[in-house]
Amino acid sequence: MPKGRQAAEQGAPSIANSADVEASETGGNGGRTRQLNEDRILKAAEAVFAEAGFSGTTMQAIAVAAELPKANLHYYFGTKEGLYTALLNRVLDGWVDAFDHFQTDRDPAKAFTAYVRDKMAFTRHRPMASKVFANEIIHGAQWVALYLQTRLRDRVREKTAVINGWIEEGKMAPIDPTHLFFSLWAMTQTYADFDVQVAAVLNKPTLDDQDMDHATEHLVTLVLRACGLDRALRGQRR
Amino acid sequence: MPKGRQAAEQGAPSIANSADVEASETGGNGGRTRQLNEDRILKAAEAVFAEAGFSGTTMQAIAVAAELPKANLHYYFGTKEGLYTALLNRVLDGWVDAFDHFQTDRDPAKAFTAYVRDKMAFTRHRPMASKVFANEIIHGAQWVALYLQTRLRDRVREKTAVINGWIEEGKMAPIDPTHLFFSLWAMTQTYADFDVQVAAVLNKPTLDDQDMDHATEHLVTLVLRACGLDRALRGQRR
DNA sequence: CGAAAACTTGACCAAATGGTCAAAAAAATT
DNA sequence: AATTTTTTTGACCATTTGGTCAAGTTTTCG
Numbered sequence: 001m002p003k004g005r006q007a008a009e010q011g012a013p014s015i016a017n018s019a020d021v022e023a024s025e026t027g028g029n030g031g032r033t034r035q036l037n038e039d040r041i042l043k044a045a046e047a048v049f050a051e052a053g054f055s056g057t058t059m060q061a062i063a064v065a066a067e068l069p070k071a072n073l074h075y076y077f078g079t080k081e082g083l084y085t086a087l088l089n090r091v092l093d094g095w096v097d098a099f100d101h102f103q104t105d106r107d108p109a110k111a112f113t114a115y116v117r118d119k120m121a122f123t124r125h126r127p128m129a130s131k132v133f134a135n136e137i138i139h140g141a142q143w144v145a146l147y148l149q150t151r152l153r154d155r156v157r158e159k160t161a162v163i164n165g166w167i168e169e170g171k172m173a174p175i176d177p178t179h180l181f182f183s184l185w186a187m188t189q190t191y192a193d194f195d196v197q198v199a200a201v202l203n204k205p206t207l208d209d210q211d212m213d214h215a216t217e218h219l220v221t222l223v224l225r226a227c228g229l230d231r232a233l234r235g236q237r238r
Numbered sequence: 239m240p241k242g243r244q245a246a247e248q249g250a251p252s253i254a255n256s257a258d259v260e261a262s263e264t265g266g267n268g269g270r271t272r273q274l275n276e277d278r279i280l281k282a283a284e285a286v287f288a289e290a291g292f293s294g295t296t297m298q299a300i301a302v303a304a305e306l307p308k309a310n311l312h313y314y315f316g317t318k319e320g321l322y323t324a325l326l327n328r329v330l331d332g333w334v335d336a337f338d339h340f341q342t343d344r345d346p347a348k349a350f351t352a353y354v355r356d357k358m359a360f361t362r363h364r365p366m367a368s369k370v371f372a373n374e375i376i377h378g379a380q381w382v383a384l385y386l387q388t389r390l391r392d393r394v395r396e397k398t399a400v401i402n403g404w405i406e407e408g409k410m411a412p413i414d415p416t417h418l419f420f421s422l423w424a425m426t427q428t429y430a431d432f433d434v435q436v437a438a439v440l441n442k443p444t445l446d447d448q449d450m451d452h453a454t455e456h457l458v459t460l461v462l463r464a465c466g467l468d469r470a471l472r473g474q475r476r
Numbered sequence: 477c478g479a480a481a482a483c484t485t486g487a488c489c490a491a492a493t494g495g496t497c498a499a500a501a502a503a504a505t506t
Numbered sequence: 507a508a509t510t511t512t513t514t515t516g517a518c519c520a521t522t523t524g525g526t527c528a529a530g531t532t533t534t535c536g
Contacts, residue, residue, distance in 0.1 A: 033503080033513070053377060055294030058493065069515050076513095080494065115269035131376055134431075138369055138376075139291060144505085148438035156439050173463065179456040181353045182436055187421045193372075194380045200386035200418055201394050218417040225411065226464040271483070297524065309526085314483095318524065450517085459488050 011100040038076055038086075043086050050131035053085060054139070083145050086138060090145055091129040094122065102159040108166045113220050119188035120216040124209075130191065131194035155180055173228025179209045193214055262400040265285045276314055283325050288369035292322060293378070302419075323381050326374060330366045330385055332360065340397040346404045347467040351458050355424035362447075368430035394419055411466025422461065429453055 044066035048057050059080055061071040077083035098118040101111045123130055136144055160177035167174050191198060192213065198215075199207050224230045272347055282304035286295050290362035297318055315321035336356040339349045350362040363366055403453075405412050429436060429450065437445050462468045 015272070037513090039407075048413050051377065053291045053293060054372075055291060056377070058421055059495085070494090071515055071517095074495065075515095078495095082247070098313050130459055134372075136289075137432045139294070140371065141438070143492075145434070145438065149441075152435075153439050153441065156429065158305065175460065176452075176456045179360070179453055180437075180460070181461060182428055182453075183425045183457070184430070185462060186424040190420055190424035191389055194375050194420075194424070197375050197386055197390075200383065201416065201419075203387075203391065208531080215417055215420075218414050219421070221465070222413065222464045226460045226462065298522095308524090309487095312525065313485095314513080316525095406482090442495085442496055 007139055017123065031187060034076070037072070039066070040067065041073055041083065042090060045083055046091070046128045049084065050128035053135050059083075075176060083132065087132065088143055088234060091133050091145065094126065094129060095133065096151065097153055099155050099159055102162045104162050105192070108163075108172045108227070109224060112223050112227060112229065116184065116188065116219050116223055117216060119184065119214065120219065121235055123188055124212045127192040127195065128153040130189055134189065134193040173226075175227060187219055187222075199212075272314070275306070275310070279311055279314060280305065280325055280328060281322065283321055283473075284366045284370060287322065288366035289360070291373050310347075310433055317328070326369065326381055329371050330382065332364065332367060333371065334389065334393055336360065337393050337397055340400045342400050342403055346410045346465070349404060350461050350465060350467065354422065354426065354427060354457050355454060357422065358457065361430040363427055364452045365430040365433065368427055372427065372431040387466065396462065411464075413465060418465075425457055425460075 018113045033202060041062065045057075045062050048062045048065055051057075052061070057068050057080075059073055063073055065074070073083060073102070098115055101118065103111070133144075136142075141148060156178060163177035163180070165173075166172050167177075191207065191209070195207055198211075199205065202211065204211065221230070242415065279300065283295075283300050286303055289295075291298070292338045295318075297308050297311055300321070301311055304311070316325060336353055339352045339356065341349070351423060356454075374380075394416060398419070401410075401415035401418070404410050405415075414448060433445055436449075437443065440449065442449065459468070
């Protein structure tokens with residue numbers, strides 16, 4: 001009895017397949033065949049799902065992208081849904097991390113600047129992940145609804161408290177912190193999700209590093225100003 | 239030879255089936271059977287495409303939503319793509335209209351306020367349209383690429399000139415007008431496209447009028463402040 | 477009225493797609 | 507080396523789905 005099916009059967013996501021710290025050192029192979037192949041498949045899946053959405057994606061397309069036979073994907077992830085949820089877990093983990101910038105002891109201006117820069121860095125380096133996430137939410141968040149209502153909500157609550165603290169201390173202008181987060185997410189992710197639109201309006205074939213740097217500076221300026229933090233730091237670049 | 243096919247064959251969109259000014263006056267029927275049915279189908283299609291995306295949508299689902307036999311859809315729109323592009327045209331038209339607020343003679347603060355409110359009104363009243371559009375862009379804007387590179391770009395260029403004028407006259411803080419538009423679009427549309435996420439974080443089953451009003455006020459404040467227009471109008475509500 | 481045009485619709489395909497399976501090849505384990 | 511476990515894969519389904527069609531029904535119009 002092969003244990004291929006197991007990866008797909010875990011109903012609700014826990015921490016997901018670690019990934020990232022992949023042991024790419026194991027030259028020829030070694031031991032983690034499974035780890036290696038799952039990573040390979042997930043990487044391919046991220047690109048395909050981002051481009052085509054869940055329904056538009058075929059297992060065959062992922063198989064081709066991963067350079068593996070289709071039956072192989074089913075061996076590792078069971079079903080298309082299994083593969084998709086595994087991918088979502090991977091994406092979600094990277095999504096919340098940037099939150100750690102908001103700590104009471106920190107300078108608000110620096111915190112917001114760092115947050116925007118982090119989000120934009122994520123957007124730039126993993127645009128596909130962003131699109132997969134966006135797609136999932138737009139279509140009703142069938143698989144991540146629970147996540148949104150628990151982990152994300154708690155995290156937001158926690159951080160809005162910090163921001164409210166700053167506001168009460170007069171360190172920044174009054175603003176609804178929760179909606180501020182919605183705005184921050186929207187403004188940063190638009191450069192990944194709607195990259196085609198941005199590029200079209202900018203009359204560029206695609207967004208390069210320079211464009212993204214420009215966008216990042218724009219957002220930092222906009223956000224600091226909106227929070228009444230613009231005159232806090234002067235000539236202080238990076 | 240029925241002329242059913244014709245509606246779908248027009249390659250690039252022109253102005254699209256007027257709609258809006260539908261003659262719902264024609265009680266029992268009268269003459270515009272086609273007009274009536276196309277509207278009905280498009281309305282159903284908007285909801286289904288928004289929920290499921292292009293690939294996730296089946297003609298059957300639209301047929302059910304429109305309470306018409308599937309073959310009927312094909313009669314009026316030829317193919318699924320034909321129906322989809324017809325729908326896109328309808329959506330796009332409503333999208334650009336809000337631009338008309340930016341005129342040199344107008345007060346910047348009022349213009350931005352009105353723009354944000356308009357966008358939010360559109361978001362609230364036609365969330366499905368917004369989602370259809372978002373979906374199209376995320377998946378590469380296969381059908382609206384031309385539109386983005388021509389009509390939208392021209393419109394943006396035109397309006398950024400107005401904003402730059404305001405900036406040079408010292409009427410508002412310096413900011414990149416083009417990216418400002420990206421930010422405005424992102425912040426407003428997020429309440430339609432990512433409504434599920436917003437609702438989840440706010441711990442609400444769904445977004446009601448009150449939520450949207452709150453969001454609108456938040457955005458107006460944020461935008462005015464970001465543009466250095468917050469002290470321009472004091473106590474001036476609506 | 478009568479013919480032509482427009483509209484309706486159930487039945488029917490061919491292709492695409494998610495998923496299965498059994499047999500075989502590799503690896504790991506004893 | 508023998509055996510057990512894991513991995514690989516081509517061939518093969520059952521279902522779904524976009525699209526077609528031909529036989530009707532209704533509407534338009536001379």
